[in-house]
Amino acid sequence: SRIVVLISGGGTNLQAIIDACTNKNYPAEVVAVISNKVDAYGLTRAKDAGIEAVALSHQNFENREDYDQALIQKIDSFTADIIVLAGFMRILTPGFVQHYQGKLLNIHPSLLPKYQGLNTHQRAIDAGDTEHGVSVHFVTEELDGGPVILQAKVPVFEGDNVDDLAARVHEQEHRIYPLVVKWFAQKRLTMQGDNAVLDHNILP
């Protein structure tokens, strides 16, 4: 399967997926990385791995629709089977989401449906949660609202600050995102209405 990864920043999740792809049994490859921020460090990670790195700044576009159409054209030029959002900090238009329905994945640093949106680690701390985590989900038109595929939990310890907690969550992100992408590439994972369905049969 051909993966296109969309990023806006550092790209540690991108790196985890790139690293997973170096395993010869991994059923997918990253064919391109696209960033809406021209200076995103993730673009350097892509180049270092010999992967096509594309900067497509949203600042050159009049509106969201125009940008998302340009993004679609770019992604489709790579004939992507899977579109992986990995710290892509933009709200996507319904047209974009519909175009990739069922093959658009996102990772969100909370135990969804808790804490959709930003500042999830701070919000978990402020709420006094003893448990926090990360979710990989299919993207639908509802922001951070699509069917959850897999979650990982981490403890919140007394005295944790945002950085402590973010680091703990990141470790789990890097574990579960490559795993979900693998399932999808193996065609074991489908979005069926409001549900993510994983086929548990062992493949030949």
Ligand code: GRF
């Ligand atoms: C991650 O915390 C992810 O859950 C969120 O954005 C962050 C991206 O981090 N959507 P990185 O760029 O992969 O390091």
